[in-house]
Amino acid sequence: MQASFGEIQKIVDHIETNFDREITAHEIELLSHYSYRNFQRVFFKIFNETVSGFQKRLKLENSYKKLIYTEDKISEIAWQVGYDNIQSFSKAFKKQFSVSPVEARKQKQDVFRQFIENGSPNLKFEIKYKDEVIVYCKFIKTKDYHNAEIDALWKEIEPEDEIFESAYGIIHDQPLITNRFHCRYGAAVTYDNDLKGFLKKEIFGRKYVKFTHYGLYEHILGTYRSFYRFWLSEQSLLLDNSDVIEEYTETESGEKVTHIYFPLYE
Template sequence: MQANFSEIQKVIDHIEINFDREVAAHEIESISHYSYRNFQRIFFRLFNETISGFQKRLRLENAYKKLIYTEDSLSEIAWQVGYFNIQSFSKAFKKQYSISPAEARKQKHDIFKKFIKDYKTDLKIEIKYKDTVSVYSKFIKAKDYNNEEIDALWKEIEPDAEIFETAYGIIRDQPLITNHSHCRYGAAVTSDEEIKGLVKSDIFGGKYARFTHYGAYGNILETYRSFYQSWLSGKQLLLDNSDVIEEYEEPEITHIYFPLYE
């Protein structure tokens, strides 16, 4: 069976938007134009996990981000990600991560410790409001945000030269939480015309902490380390669990937008 990746991406987008509830079989059938059983087979073959497992993982990963990014109570977070009581949330979370939600929050610094080490920084962070932007995008699983896989995706979208006026990278997962093999990266561009093979959606729309990476993209992790070091050592901004957006202004200038919790 030949998979229509555009339709598959639409289903994934729908599940991600509605991660806090169980997406019904009829919704998936309506979007994908496959029977639920057939779509389940396609999904598992492509991503090596079931649809229900994917939905559960999204709930718990978003919960983990909220635990370390915000000051919301455990009961509030449980409700926000679709659990109706703290007991069932705590049980599911501990089964997934081998620690309780309360322990995860207390160990926030330990999560970032190995990544940032003793990195020192004078990174300039600005607060920016960004209007919604319509883009055409394609997502891949980029293991641990591997640059070779990301480069290959961009070569597929822009095979000859930089033909789009504005280009963005969408960082959907927090690799310190999400299993490296599940990390997702989206290449997004703006266009007045429909782009075959890409899915139209909106990005931005809200308040962001912006900082800038200068130099080759292959060294961008150093700038992320600077951000997290600054974030952990200073008066902490409350971050949101939604996408981090990279805006590619020039070949060696990348603005990075972290969504802020409001």
């Protein structure tokens, strides 16, 4: 089987959108136009896990985010991510993370403690609604959101002069929860026509807490640390488990600016 990464990503995007329900082999065959067995081989070669294993991991990682980002009842979270009962959810969760859902919620400060210990408490932010934007994306798996791999992806997309009106980064995973080798990053651009080899999708279309990083992208972790320090102290600010979006721009003087949008729980 020969398949481009773009074709695989289309199926991955479908699985991500529907992680909370069973996706059948027949459904994947219709979407990919390949046998499920052959698709599984290609998927495993690219992602180093089976389709079912990938979907199960998405369920549990999204539930972990809901546990620490929201105040929803654990039984409701189990149902939201596709488990019929809290017993099977709790068993799967503990097997994946070595703590129970109850313990994970109680220990949410511990998840961030090591990451934020050197962060600055000063942070300017705003709450705003962002209209939907249609973008064209390419995705990579990147260990711990490694900057060199992200830079290489952008150089592949825009090797010379900037040709796209807007540029965004799609942060699929919470690296303090997701295994460092499974983190996924999407480079997204706006364009007037369809782009071959890119996945077309919508981003935004909801309310966000927005904060800004000034300067080189390689120093952006410091700004994320500041945000998490602020968020942990602001108990009323509930977050959603969907993608974090980075918007890349620059000032009139040429300083690099990254606006970071964390989705708010609605």
